[in-house]
Amino acid sequence: MKLFLDSADVNEIKKRLSSGLIAGITTNPTLIRKSGGNPQHVYQELIDLGINDISMEVIGDSEEELFSNAMGHVKTYGDKATIKLPCSVDGLKACKRLSDINVRTNVTLIFSASQAILASLAGATYISPFIGRMDDNSLDGMKLINDISNALTGDTKILAASIRDPQSVGAAFSLGAHICTVPVSVFDKMYKHVLTDKGIEQFNLD
Numbered sequence: 633m634k635l636f637l638d639s640a641d642v643n644e645i646k647k648r649l650s651s652g653l654i655a656g657i658t659t660n661p662t663l664i665r666k667s668g669g670n671p672q673h674v675y676q677e678l679i680d681l682g683i684n685d686i687s688m689e690v691i692g693d694s695e696e697e698l699f700s701n702a703m704g705h706v707k708t709y710g711d712k713a714t715i716k717l718p719c720s721v722d723g724l725k726a727c728k729r730l731s732d733i734n735v736r737t738n739v740t741l742i743f744s745a746s747q748a749i750l751a752s753l754a755g756a757t758y759i760s761p762f763i764g765r766m767d768d769n770s771l772d773g774m775k776l777i778n779d780i781s782n783a784l785t786g787d788t789k790i791l792a793a794s795i796r797d798p799q800s801v802g803a804a805f806s807l808g809a810h811i812c813t814v815p816v817s818v819f820d821k822m823y824k825h826v827l828t829d830k831g832i833e834q835f836n837l838d
């Protein structure tokens with residue numbers, strides 16, 4: 633069981649690292665754009681903070697382009713880089729080539745057990761089912777985690793992504809996720825319970 637932060641906001645990430653509970657970071661182009669930084673700066677700053685597992689999304693129109701962009705990241709960031717690839721024909725071909733040379737991969741935008749199976753057979757280190765986006769579209773994100781967990785037999789880890797609330801973290805782990813990646817707002821809420829606050833207040837009074 634591991635917890636990652638799903639963010640490219642280096643200042644916000646830094647504030648949570650002292651918890652000692654964060655094992656990695658997942659980013660995507662949208663998160664990087666929202667952070668106002670450029671990918672190279674964000675990745676380097678995260679490495680400087682001591683983060684050892686950073687999902688870096690690569691873009692490309694072909695297997696060759698995805699693979700070569702991935703190798704550029706591996707050259708620059710070494711084993712801190714987890715190469716995030718789309719679940720497409722070219723993305724999975726690039727994934728297989730990378731996994732054959734022991735580069736960590738994260739196949740993203742997974743919305744079905746079939747996609748998860750293909751990504752796992754392509755040697756993906758992680759697969760990222762997007763729970764929140766399933767639920768947004770009247771599909772059952774948690775059922776997907778359960779289905780994938782029942783189907784997979786290899787070493788691929790289920791990285792539950794697109795998580796919108798703390799309850800989903802508990803549910804995803806219970807149904808077989810190995811890792812949950814959460815926005816900082818969800819991480820903060822995971823500490824909280826109204827009865828904990830009430831109990832602390834009463835114990836302090838007493």
Ligand code: G3P
Pocket residue numbers: 638658660663760762764765793794795813
């Ligand atoms: O890790 C994937 C995540 O960033 C997507 O989240 O909230 O855009 O669906 P969301």
